[in-house]
Amino acid sequence: MSRGRAGSVLDALRGGLVVSCQAYPGEPMRDPRTMAQVAVAVVAGGASAVRAQGVEDVRLVRASVDVPVVGIWKEGSDGIVITPTLEHARAVRDAGADVVALDGTRRPRPDGLTLAQTVAALRADGEVIVMADCGSLDDARAAVDAGVDLVGTTLAGYTGERPRTDGPDLALVRDLLAALPGVPVVAEGRIHTPAQARACLTAGAFAVCVGTAITHPTTITGWFRDGLA
Numbered sequence: 001m002s003r004g005r006a007g008s009v010l011d012a013l014r015g016g017l018v019v020s021c022q023a024y025p026g027e028p029m030r031d032p033r034t035m036a037q038v039a040v041a042v043v044a045g046g047a048s049a050v051r052a053q054g055v056e057d058v059r060l061v062r063a064s065v066d067v068p069v070v071g072i073w074k075e076g077s078d079g080i081v082i083t084p085t086l087e088h089a090r091a092v093r094d095a096g097a098d099v100v101a102l103d104g105t106r107r108p109r110p111d112g113l114t115l116a117q118t119v120a121a122l123r124a125d126g127e128v129i130v131m132a133d134c135g136s137l138d139d140a141r142a143a144v145d146a147g148v149d150l151v152g153t154t155l156a157g158y159t160g161e162r163p164r165t166d167g168p169d170l171a172l173v174r175d176l177l178a179a180l181p182g183v184p185v186v187a188e189g190r191i192h193t194p195a196q197a198r199a200c201l202t203a204g205a206f207a208v209c210v211g212t213a214i215t216h217p218t219t220i221t222g223w224f225r226d227g228l229a
């Protein structure tokens with residue numbers, strides 16, 4: 001990717017709403033065509049970028065929308081799941097992702113590479129924007145040292161280092177901004193209302209990424225069902 005292209009992708013993300021369009025194994029909407037249609041729908045609603053999971057989803061979403069695509073490929077259910085290896089990261093990039101997001105924790109990676117080696121190998125093939133999905137400030141510091149372009153709070157509350165807050169982990173967003181000046185921070189994880197999304201941007205987040213509250217009808221329906229109980 002040329003510098004110009006990378007810059008325009010970051011410009012498109014800045015201050016905007018990234019919508020994560022994912023369905024989980026065994027779910028009725030788990031079909032790349034369905035996720036591509038959801039992606040088109042969220043872009044019509046004002047999403048400035050789409051996050052998509054799986055090589056086929058990334059490919060179809062990329063072909064269906066004209067906003068940047070943040071691509072991941074999840075494998076497994078324990079430990080390192082989000083784009084766990086260099087092979088996964090290359091596949092996501094080759095499917096057309098503008099940003100390759102990957103596990104940015106300090107846990108050992110299943111292919112034995114460090115995060116720095118993974119980022120360097122990806123970059124050796126050409127310019128690519130890399131986002132580290134982090135679970136703590138220490139993760140993010142290490143990920144920045146490893147050369148990533150963006151850090152996300154995606155894994156806060158899922159790795160044991162931070163409590164699983166009801167809403168977004170705003171304290172982590174603030175700590176990241178204070179400790180890593182100049183590093184774009186994507187607030188992601190449990191942002192369930194427009195007010196929470198706004199609070200993340202007001203705190204200084206570079207962008208917010210919302211998944212469940214926009215694209216997971218089973219969970220949203222459960223919220224309403226519980227509200228009626």
Ligand SMILES: CC(=O)N[C@H](C=O)[C@@H](O)[C@H](O)[C@H](O)COP(=O)(O)O
Nearest residue numbers: 020154158189190191210211212213
């Ligand atoms: C922890 C993990 O695996 N997060 C995943 C990362 O891609 C997705 O399951 C989330 O939906 C996404 O991060 C957006 O978060 P939320 O759905 O809470 O708005």
